[in-house]
Amino acid sequence: MSGEARGRAQVLRVGIVLVAWLLATSGARSLMAPDEGRYVGVALAMLHSGDWLVPRLDGLPFFHKPPLFYWIGAAAMGVAGPVEWAARLPSVLGASAAGIALFAFLRRWTDDRLALWSTVVLATMPYFFLGAQFANLDMLVAGCISATVLLAAWAVLAHDEGQPWRAALALAHAGAAAGLLAKGLIGLLLPFLVLAAWCAWTRRLATLWRLCRWLPGWALLLALAAPWFVAMQRAYPEFFDYFVITQHFRRFASSGFNNEQPFWFYLPVLAGLTLPWSLGLLLPRRGNAAPEPGAAARDVDRLMWTWLIVIVVFFSLPRSKLVGYVLPVLAPLACVVARRILASGPMREGRGLKAAAAAAMALCLAGVGTLVAMPQPGARLRLPADARIGPDDQVLMLDSYIYEIPFYWHLRAPVMVLGEWKNPPEPERDDWRKELADAARFDEARASRLLVDASRLPAILCAPRVTWLVGPNNSQLQHPWLAGTKLVAVNDRLAVWRHDGAARRGSHCAGLSDDLPERQP
Structure with a gap:
């Protein structure tokens, strides 16, 4: 040679x-939270949506960074599936x-x-x-x-x-x-x-x-x-x-x-x-x-x-x-x-x-x-073997966005996130609230459907469809109505509840009415 x-x-x-x-x-x-869950979630959403131009966090345009990481990660997961080494x-x-x-x-x-x-x-x-x-x-x-x-x-x-x-x-x-x-x-x-x-x-x-x-x-x-x-x-x-x-x-x-x-x-x-x-x-x-x-x-x-x-x-x-x-x-x-x-x-x-x-x-x-x-609560919060999220089910995260849940639950659609979105406090640092609020500026119509406040809970939960609720394992202190739902999984930080909705629209369910009680302090 x-x-x-x-x-x-x-x-x-x-x-x-x-x-x-x-x-x-x-x-x-x-995957470790928040960084790995965030960036891998954006790449996976790019793969599932088929939109290889606009990076999206929970379905909303996410312009913190350009797309090269997401392109490579989405392509790798498209070949190997949503596995950690490909991510x-x-x-x-x-x-x-x-x-x-x-x-x-x-x-x-x-x-x-x-x-x-x-x-x-x-x-x-x-x-x-x-x-x-x-x-x-x-x-x-x-x-x-x-x-x-x-x-x-x-x-x-x-x-x-x-x-x-x-x-x-x-x-x-x-x-x-x-x-x-x-x-x-x-x-x-x-x-x-x-x-x-x-x-x-x-x-x-x-x-x-x-x-x-x-x-x-x-x-x-x-x-x-x-x-x-x-x-x-x-x-x-x-x-x-x-x-x-x-x-x-x-x-x-x-x-x-x-x-x-x-x-x-x-x-x-x-x-x-x-x-x-x-x-x-x-x-x-x-x-x-x-x-x-x-x-x-x-x-x-x-x-x-x-x-x-x-x-x-x-x-x-x-x-x-x-x-x-x-x-x-x-x-x-x-x-x-x-x-x-x-x-x-x-x-x-x-x-x-x-x-x-x-x-x-x-x-x-x-x-x-x-x-x-090291413990990773979001990654370890797996659904039981007999629990399956159907194509028509909806997922609602309570007062938090757990970045790695869409990856481990194989979710193909964005989730709804409950929070104070109308008059949110100005965050001092980067966190999930700021990231979603910033992303909402670029697609207000979609954000209005995905980022929800307490006043919309009756319409969401009392619809004739299954709702999976994810949040801190002490969420019942903030949301007493969770007592009317089924606890599906729990670990040292997070929990999952299932709510089967109402037989028809307009019915009251889970102790909710059109006049929701004030959230507990």
């Missing part, structure tokens, strides 16, 4: 092993893209040993491994960002060495388009910030400027990413203000959306969740343990450090911080750790590296085991 063919075969083998490693335990546990496949593919791109890039611009061990370190970081098996958008966009940075840097290095660069740059633009469709503007902004800072450090800004003016790349990016955004703006005039202004800029500047944390929050997160590999940064460098890297390898090292610093600082600036935000730094961190270990003397020997990799794999699997043992 030629050197190029041998390199492609190596990349293929690494990719197969990486996907198999990440996929092996991705179906071992139930998590978008995250597995995002992580795999980061690992494969890292291996291919380092193999081309440094050496095979660093490429291999950087990929091993990345794949066995508990932070990376568990993020790859968590069904939300963070790992998918992290993979897109990582691939975009590495491909664009490949194009920069190749351009300056007089080698072919257009294919790499075209793929970088495709990666940026995928990042835009995965989580919005950060899919394009973060790679640009990293590349601009790196090119300034290595005195390549002129090269970056020339490559930025390559119009075929931008044409490819727009052809891939723009149609969905244009379609949504045409169908929903408020889309731009909500998706761009609110979900990007206001979220970045505000502390009310997510957890407020100090500026240094991500430093202990990265150190702790990448054990044991993060300890490799403490190893002393031995003078003759490894040869000094060449010019290209030194520039690769500068790329990795720039990448680490830019993204950590970017996500440290806002007060709201979530653990998954900095997943894009794991690829460069893995390279930095592997470089340090390979230059440390004794750890360069195969036995020490293999022992560290085995320990890291054990921590990854222990993390999965810990998550399996």
Whole structure:
């Protein structure tokens, strides 16, 4: 085989092993609330509705994020059915893209040993491994960002060495388009910030400027990413203000959306969740343990450090911080750790590296085991074997929206949700109320049917059809009329009741009348 063919075969083998490693335990546990239930539920609704353009949460347009995760998840569940590993496949593919791109890039611009061990370190970081098996958008966009940075840097290095660069740059633009469709503007902004800072450090800004003016790349990016955004703006005039202004800029500047944390929050997160590999940064460098890297390898090292610093600082600036935000730094961190270990003397020997990799794999699997043992009330609230939700039955959730119930109950239609929808209190943070209320703005007619208040309970429950009621297991304190229904299932947090309705419309049932009593305080 030629050197190029041998390199492609190596990349293929690494990719197969990486996907198999990440996929092996991705179906071992139930969906976690709220994130996994929310995003998987949107993907499943897309599959069931046949509308592959508009993401919907409980049947209402849900524009918190773009649709790439939902497209991949819906397609996977369309083939395999609503099973956990298919629901998590978008995250597995995002992580795999980061690992494969890292291996291919380092193999081309440094050496095979660093490429291999950087990929091993990345794949066995508990932070990376568990993020790859968590069904939300963070790992998918992290993979897109990582691939975009590495491909664009490949194009920069190749351009300056007089080698072919257009294919790499075209793929970088495709990666940026995928990042835009995965989580919005950060899919394009973060790679640009990293590349601009790196090119300034290595005195390549002129090269970056020339490559930025390559119009075929931008044409490819727009052809891939723009149609969905244009379609949504045409169908929903408020889309731009909500998706761009609110979900990007206001979220970045505000502390009310997510957890407020100090500026240094991500430093202990990265150190702790990448054990044991993060300890490799403490190893002393031995003078003759490894040869000094060449010019290209030194520039690769500068790329990795720039990448680490830019993204950590970017996500440290806002007060709201979530653990998954900095997943894009794991690829460069893995390279930095592997470089340090390979230059440390004794750890360069195969036995020490293999022992560290085995320990890291054990921590990854222990993390999965810990998550399996964690209680998930929505996932465990299964209907008895003799209870079946018929095609004409209706489901009403009481004062809550349990995201994972539609997935585990195989519901194909939206459910009704009881709450204070006419004059709701302004939520301080993101929760199910805010998400449904925001979605209702884009389809008020459907929202009026699905989001119900107490005054509509007689018409809903006294119709001649079966109603399944789901809510906290103490809901009877708030709704005494539940005493007239049949308790079907209960666990430590949730319960299900069945109400068979009335023989004819207008009949009173379950102790309800047209004048409902006030809800208990």
